[in-house]
Amino acid sequence: MSTLTALARAEAVAAGHAQRITTVRHLHVSDRPLVFLPLSMAGEANAPLGALVGTDPVEPKLLVVPQPRNRDQRFGFAAELAEVLLPYLDSFRGVTEAVAANRGREVRYRYVDAPQVLVPNSAGIGFVRLFGRSTRFRRTDGDYPVHPSVPLLGQWLTFLADRAEHPGSGMLLAMTEALGLHWATGQSALEDAHLAALLAWIDPGDGLTGADAAVVAEDPLRWPPAGPATDPTFDNEILAPAMTAYEEAAASGEEVRRSRARGVLEEAVRSQLTPTWELMWRGVSLLRRLPAGARVDGRWAEDRDVFSNFTLYVDGGGYPQPRRDGAVNAAQRLHRLERALQSYAVQRAYDDPLVMADHRLTGEAFVGEVTLADPHRIDDSGKRRVLRPRIQVTTGDVVLVTVGAVLHSPSRPGQKARVVFVTPDLSTGQTDVVLELSGGLGRSLSPAPGSVPEVGDRLCYTTLSDSFMPPGEFPSREETPWTHGGPPQAYEEPVAPSVEDAREEWA
Amino acid sequence: MTSISMGTSRNTAERLATIRGGAKPKRHNARTIAALTRNPGCARRAVLDTAGVDKQRLAAYIDFPARFGQSGFAIARGNAFESQVKASGAAELVKLLRERLGLPIPEVAYDDLETVTGREKETPEVRYARSRALLLRAAAGEDGAGTLFDHPLLGLDVAGQRVYLEPDLIAFQHEGRFHVVEIKSFAVVDGQADPGKVSAAAIQSAVYVLAMRQMLAEAGYDPEIVAHDVVLICPRDFSNSPTAVLVDVRKQLAVLRRQLGRMTKVDTMLAALPPNLTFDLAPDADGVPTRAPEALVDALQTVDARYAPDCLSVCELAYFCRAEARGCTAALGTSAREELGGIEQVETALALAKGELSPAEEQTEAAALLRNAARLRAELLAPAGVTLPPTLAPAGTSVAGAAG
Numbered sequence: 001m002s003t004l005t006a007l008a009r010a011e012a013v014a015a016g017h018a019q020r021i022t023t024v025r026h027l028h029v030s031d032r033p034l035v036f037l038p039l040s041m042a043g044e045a046n047a048p049l050g051a052l053v054g055t056d057p058v059e060p061k062l063l064v065v066p067q068p069r070n071r072d073q074r075f076g077f078a079a080e081l082a083e084v085l086l087p088y089l090d091s092f093r094g095v096t097e098a099v100a101a102n103r104g105r106e107v108r109y110r111y112v113d114a115p116q117v118l119v120p121n122s123a124g125i126g127f128v129r130l131f132g133r134s135t136r137f138r139r140t141d142g143d144y145p146v147h148p149s150v151p152l153l154g155q156w157l158t159f160l161a162d163r164a165e166h167p168g169s170g171m172l173l174a175m176t177e178a179l180g181l182h183w184a185t186g187q188s189a190l191e192d193a194h195l196a197a198l199l200a201w202i203d204p205g206d207g208l209t210g211a212d213a214a215v216v217a218e219d220p221l222r223w224p225p226a227g228p229a230t231d232p233t234f235d236n237e238i239l240a241p242a243m244t245a246y247e248e249a250a251a252s253g254e255e256v257r258r259s260r261a262r263g264v265l266e267e268a269v270r271s272q273l274t275p276t277w278e279l280m281w282r283g284v285s286l287l288r289r290l291p292a293g294a295r296v297d298g299r300w301a302e303d304r305d306v307f308s309n310f311t312l313y314v315d316g317g318g319y320p321q322p323r324r325d326g327a328v329n330a331a332q333r334l335h336r337l338e339r340a341l342q343s344y345a346v347q348r349a350y351d352d353p354l355v356m357a358d359h360r361l362t363g364e365a366f367v368g369e370v371t372l373a374d375p376h377r378i379d380d381s382g383k384r385r386v387l388r389p390r391i392q393v394t395t396g397d398v399v400l401v402t403v404g405a406v407l408h409s410p411s412r413p414g415q416k417a418r419v420v421f422v423t424p425d426l427s428t429g430q431t432d433v434v435l436e437l438s439g440g441l442g443r444s445l446s447p448a449p450g451s452v453p454e455v456g457d458r459l460c461y462t463t464l465s466d467s468f469m470p471p472g473e474f475p476s477r478e479e480t481p482w483t484h485g486g487p488p489q490a491y492e493e494p495v496a497p498s499v500e501d502a503r504e505e506w507a
Numbered sequence: 508m509t510s511i512s513m514g515t516s517r518n519t520a521e522r523l524a525t526i527r528g529g530a531k532p533k534r535h536n537a538r539t540i541a542a543l544t545r546n547p548g549c550a551r552r553a554v555l556d557t558a559g560v561d562k563q564r565l566a567a568y569i570d571f572p573a574r575f576g577q578s579g580f581a582i583a584r585g586n587a588f589e590s591q592v593k594a595s596g597a598a599e600l601v602k603l604l605r606e607r608l609g610l611p612i613p614e615v616a617y618d619d620l621e622t623v624t625g626r627e628k629e630t631p632e633v634r635y636a637r638s639r640a641l642l643l644r645a646a647a648g649e650d651g652a653g654t655l656f657d658h659p660l661l662g663l664d665v666a667g668q669r670v671y672l673e674p675d676l677i678a679f680q681h682e683g684r685f686h687v688v689e690i691k692s693f694a695v696v697d698g699q700a701d702p703g704k705v706s707a708a709a710i711q712s713a714v715y716v717l718a719m720r721q722m723l724a725e726a727g728y729d730p731e732i733v734a735h736d737v738v739l740i741c742p743r744d745f746s747n748s749p750t751a752v753l754v755d756v757r758k759q760l761a762v763l764r765r766q767l768g769r770m771t772k773v774d775t776m777l778a779a780l781p782p783n784l785t786f787d788l789a790p791d792a793d794g795v796p797t798r799a800p801e802a803l804v805d806a807l808q809t810v811d812a813r814y815a816p817d818c819l820s821v822c823e824l825a826y827f828c829r830a831e832a833r834g835c836t837a838a839l840g841t842s843a844r845e846e847l848g849g850i851e852q853v854e855t856a857l858a859l860a861k862g863e864l865s866p867a868e869e870q871t872e873a874a875a876l877l878r879n880a881a882r883l884r885a886e887l888l889a890p891a892g893v894t895l896p897p898t899l900a901p902a903g904t905s906v907a908g909a910a911g
Binding site for chain 2: 001002003004005006007008009010011013014020023041042043044045046047130133134186187188189190191211220230231232233235236239240323324353354357360361398
């Protein structure tokens with residue numbers, strides 16, 4: 001947590017409601033997100049109990065598993081979920097756009113939109129990952145055949161869960177994290193993981209303070225947990241009797257009795273999910289109200305690229321993702337995530353002066369006014385005469401950059417500024433920084449109009465760079481060094497699921 | 508039933524009895540001992556736990572009930588898994604132990620110390636003595652001393668109280684090493700499990716390792732013959748079939764030792780408290796408390812707490828302490844408190860940030876940073892017109908309003 005965010009939390013305590021920690025929204029919010037609220041049965045390994053799912057705020061689809069320990073019912077749930085999720089994913093496969101690739105020598109196509117799935121919290125993302133794992137290796141033939149949509153659903157859920165790990169991706173988001181990125185509450189991060197309490201701070205309503213509203217929101221009777229774990233009291237007092245009654249009714253063979261018992265069970269599950277369903281859409285509308293940052297679209301385009309590629313992979317009969325990545329794949333993936341994390345952090349700072357302020361506070365960035373400018377300065381010390389304008393920026397911020405460091409300005413991409421002098425004035429608390437500019441000045445020895453900041457301009461300079469980071473190089477999978485276990489094992493590669501794979505889960 | 512150990516003086520024991528009041532001391536178990544290692548700096552918790560006060564009952568009575576429910580489904584699943592692993596002389600377990608520990612089978616003897624005689628009728632002391640005798644025979648390497656001991660009763664001194672613990676199982680390996688085996692019903696999927704659950708299991712197992720080591724050391728054996736690697740048995744993937752993993756609990760052992768060592772120094776803590784301090788609920792003949800809740804709240808406030816948001820998941824009194832800590836930076840979490848320069852009160856931090864309060868000497872640096880931060884927030888939020896969106900939801904759907 002940065003000092004600015006901690007201060008915002010302190011301000012939230014005093015103000016009685018959450019405080020903004022960004023000036024813009026840093027993630028894409030779809031026009032048509034799919035909200036997915038899974039519930040799992042306590043004690044079981046990710047056994048679905050039910051879910052509310054859908055794109056229509058007023059008409060969610062309720063899925064219920066009357067006996068979560070029953071294997072057929074579990075995969076029946078998967079098939080029902082697939083009936084909602086797969087058509088939703090397909091609905092984005094209409095219009096494509098052409099994108100220049102390989103420095104303009106080739107053209108590739110990507111879909112103009114992509115799916116966005118919203119779950120309440122990070123445990124919801126964990127559910128998606130594990131349910132993907134439990135379904136993607138299933139087979140449609142053999143001993144325990146499942147509906148053909150089940151393994152496909154598993155591949156897509158795994159894909160979404162993988163994207164959720166990718167910093168800056170918006171394909172699978174946890175609402176608590178999406179809101180927490182933009183607001184600081186007057187409670188701890190631990191308590192922010194409770195969606196109702198978090199929203200209570202952002203929007204307390206009814207003349208309550210955030211703190212009071214959050215206490216109300218923590219009452220599981222009024223605001224059931226947002227899942228996937230259920231409230232133990234609900235389990236013991238409502239769910240368990242309803243399940244037992246259903247089992248007895250089903251065993252009796254009387255259809256009327258069975259369907260009545262199922263109705264009771266459905267209402268019980270629905271009662272736990274409906275409040276969260278409303279919170280989710282309130283979260284969506286809160287996020288929509290924020291103006292999007294300038295680089296949000298670019299990151300969403302990456303998501304669309306990845307979505308388009310994965311549809312090709314699946315269409316081509318691609319095998320399910322392996323249980324574990326092999327050494328080379330894992331290293332590549334980690335490298336991708338690290339690059340994404342860095343570029344996401346830089347992009348947010350470039351898009352949002354309030355995020356940049358974190359870096360100003362630590363001395364990695366400063367904002368100041370141009371007080372001197374020599375736009376026509378020529379450097380003739382080398383073999384060739386080059387245009388190297390100099391400017392002096394005067395700032396009240398803490399300046400910790402050193403002479404020789406290369407800085408960038410978010411408003412002037414493509415231009416570098418080398419630090420020549422740093423002169424603090426202790427009497428005024430101001431610092432003069434002389435910068436030598438290169439790049440983005442045009443081709444001649446006199447600068448293109450507007451390419452050199454003028455006296456009086458207010459600018460931000462930072463050590464953060466948005467420029468392209470070349471990817472690292474890795475050996476091919478066949479050449480995995482022995483230090484890393486040698487070439488991948490079968491379970492580390494995507495392969496067709498075997499009969500054992502389909503059976504393994506049940507003993 | 509409470510034996511007074513050497514570390515606790517007669518006086519201290521009487522003080523603790525007064526603090527507890529008429530009620531029987533709340534028994535510790537591996538879970539509560541493990542919980543002691545969280546937030547060791549909290550005097551309130553240390554005093555209440557050492558005295559054996561029923562914190563759950565106390566919290567409920569002063570209207571800050573703890574929310575530690577356990578689902579019947581989870582309990583049922585846990586029991587079913589445990590009995591499956593232990594069925595037919597622990598057949599499944601033996602197979603796993605062979606693979607993991609290299610237990611030379613065929614001679615596996617399985618002693619269930621729970622069912623030897625009706626457990627209900629036996630006092631813990633008797634069961635402990637029996638477990639101790641059996642385990643010491645095994646440690647001595649006597650023939651036919653057994654291999655697997657189910658439900659042995661172990662003892663540990665916690666703040667001068669003898670606490671009895673019941674591990675799920677202990678395996679004995681022939682090469683002269685004991686291993687603690689813990690059976691848990693959370694799944695290990697593709698070799699990975701919920702880290703929170705694994706660390707909870709590890710610290711509980713460490714309590715058993717410590718208790719066994721203490722017992723063997725007292726009998727003159729090398730305590731290190733109890734391995735610091737415990738065997739964790741969990742369901743594999745999404746199935747019911749068990750898998751075994753070795754978990755190294757050396758770190759947990761060190762934490763436990765330090766914390767248990769602290770608790771024996773309860774005398775110093777008691778010296779600072781009012782002599783007549785008590786958390787007695789003063790129940791009447793029907794067991795209904797007669798003492799005013801306010802009096803108990805007053806009593807609680809005489810003992811300093813060190814609230815941190817983590818407490819919510821481990822301590823029964825956490826909701827009370829949280830309410831009390833309103834307005835403290837600690838309530839915002841450890842990292843927020845640190846970023847605010849370790850300043851205790853939110854109000855102070857804000858006043859320093861606004862420059863309305865001149866900082867004490869040790870606050871100068873923190874205050875400068877806070878003033879800078881406040882300047883930046885003010886500079887950037889005001890022109891952008893970024894204020895909190897007013898209530899968004901249509902009437903009747905706000906958080907508090909929709910609940911009715």
